[in-house]
Each structure stands twice: as structure tokens, then as C-alpha cells.
Amino acid sequence: VTIYAVVVLLGLRLEQGACQHYLHIRPAPSDNLPLVDLIEHPDPIFDPKEKDLNETLLRNLMGGHFDPNFMAVSLPEDRLRGGGPRYFYDGLQPGKKHRLSKKLRRKLQMWLWSQTFCPVLYTWNDLGSRFWPRYVKVGSCYSKRSCSVPEGMVCKPAKSVHLTILRWRCQRRGGQRCTWIPIQYPIISECKCSC
Known part of the structure; x- marks a missing residue:
């Protein structure tokens, strides 16, 4: 009976261990928004050059994912939305x-x-030269006052959407090779009054 119990427990541990986040290969997915700032290598050698910033080619690379309501190549006039x-x-x-x-x-x-x-307040965020388009409109939830009567609850993110943007990625294998890769960038799209 004890050998049977040990075999069952080992089987369960192996089954759990097969998941990637248990093996620490990649982090477990999270719905925490807003995103933590990405720490970039400060060396300008990893920045895209002028020839890599051809707007026509980059728009073609993005396909139909460019949304002018939430993306901009240069800093747009900031307008507060919500209220x-x-x-x-x-x-x-x-x-x-x-x-x-x-x-x-x-x-x-x-x-x-x-x-x-609970409005979503949008502001333009500068992602830096290693992202294209460089400016993305990100949402945050209004949290300066309680959103309930009686007071006690606050506005928190309820839904998000993903924008497809381009990320400049450099690899050093066999010399430095850099290219634009599409990535998913989450933004808050809805806030809800909750505890």
C-alpha cells in the first residue's frame, strides 16, 4: 500500500512538473495591468538606424494592425478622455x-x-525608439475617489485589448542581427467598480 501511494504521488509530481511555469522556462501568464516598464540595454548600438525606420515598410510589416486611434509615429496632442x-x-x-x-x-x-x-483615462505613452509606432495610447482607471455609495469600492481594470506593434530585436549569434518582430501590447479597455 505504501509503495502504491509513493508511485501515485510521484506520478502527480511529474505531471505537475511538465508545465512550463513549474520548470521556470517562461513566466506564468498574468492579467496585471498596467505593464511594468521594460528595462532596455542602454547601448545605442541596439537602437534601430535611420534606414530601419522607413515608415512605408514598417506599415506594410504591420499589415492591417495599425490603429491611428491608439498608435502614433510622433507624439500627438494629448487629450484627456473619460469623465x-x-x-x-x-x-x-x-x-x-x-x-x-x-x-x-x-x-x-x-x-x-x-x-x-469608472472611466478609462487614456494618455499617450512613449515606448522608446525600439518600438514602432513609438507612441501608444494606454488606459488607466480613475482612482481619485470611491466609485460606490456608500464609499469603499474603487475603479479597477476589468477588460483589456491587445495592440500589435513592432519591437526591434537584436541577437548576437554569429554577429549582431537585428529585425522588427510583431508583439502583442495589452492596454486597459474597461474599468469596473469593485473591492
Whole structure:
């Protein structure tokens, strides 16, 4: 019986060990956003040269993945998006029953919505010269106030989308060879009020 138990336990351990993240070959996937900044080798020898930044060729390499709403070759004018309507009504006396008109009820609903709304705030992020397009619009959740009534909950990322951008990658095998490779870059697309 003990030999049988040892064989079963060893079998389970081997089965678990077969997964890549147990072998530490690559990190386990994570949904944590925003991304941690990538640490780049500071030597400019690894930067793309002027001939490697041909916009026509790079757009062709990206295919149909270039989205001008979220990508830019040069720094665009920064526009804050998000927010929502701000309606307040303080004409109601506490403790009294009120029959609300349709208009007042709508104003109250809009005020409540404005207090619990979780907008995605977009800003342009400079990824550096080793990415093309260099500027990507990234989202963050508004967190300067509570999003619940009563207070206590905050806006947190709920959904993300992936943009395909190009990354300049250099390898030193057999001399230095550099090329643009497509990568997936996640950005926050929706925020939700949660604990």
C-alpha cells in the first residue's frame, strides 16, 4: 500500500512538473495591468538606424494592425478622455418622502451614475525608439475617489485589448542581427467598480 501511494504521488509530481511555469522556462501568464516598464540595454548600438525606420515598410510589416486611434509615429496632442456628466442636486430635505418628477428622477439617476462611473483615462505613452509606432495610447482607471455609495469600492481594470506593434530585436549569434518582430501590447479597455 505504501509503495502504491509513493508511485501515485510521484506520478502527480511529474505531471505537475511538465508545465512550463513549474520548470521556470517562461513566466506564468498574468492579467496585471498596467505593464511594468521594460528595462532596455542602454547601448545605442541596439537602437534601430535611420534606414530601419522607413515608415512605408514598417506599415506594410504591420499589415492591417495599425490603429491611428491608439498608435502614433510622433507624439500627438494629448487629450484627456473619460469623465462623464456631473449633476448634483441638493434641494431634497433628508428624512422626508418626496414624489419625484420625471425630470428630477432623471437628474438624480445621472448624478448617481456620475458618482459610480469608472472611466478609462487614456494618455499617450512613449515606448522608446525600439518600438514602432513609438507612441501608444494606454488606459488607466480613475482612482481619485470611491466609485460606490456608500464609499469603499474603487475603479479597477476589468477588460483589456491587445495592440500589435513592432519591437526591434537584436541577437548576437554569429554577429549582431537585428529585425522588427510583431508583439502583442495589452492596454486597459474597461474599468469596473469593485473591492
